Amino acid sequence: MAIFRTHEVRQFSxxxxxxxxxxxxxxxxxxxxxxxxxxxxxxxGRIREIRRTIARIKTEQNARRRSA
Structure with a gap:
């Protein structure tokens, strides 16, 4: 599984x-x-990167919920 950066996460549906x-x-x-x-x-370092990517995804999900 790839590690996604913030700008990549924002592009997902x-x-x-x-x-x-x-x-x-x-x-x-x-x-x-x-x-x-x-x-x-x-x-x-993989565990740390996975945790951070999950956090980025959850942050984006919360931001979308607040703005909707």
Whole structure:
């Protein structure tokens, strides 16, 4: 899954935002599961980037709700 920047997130439709959030949440859960099971992730900074991308998506969703 790709990491999206703020300007990319703003270009998504509401449905795309929801889909991307769900995909990233699943990926985050899988990465945390690997670490919790004692394994090492391929990219240690990946969890942080996924969390930040989810936060960007949620921020955009909230902004759209307020302006509607």
């Amino acid at each position: 509401d449905i795309e935002l929801l889909e991307q959030e769900q995909k990233l949440s699943l990926e985050l859960m899988q990465e945390r599961g690997k670490v919790g099971a004692g394994g090492a992730t391929e990219d240690p």
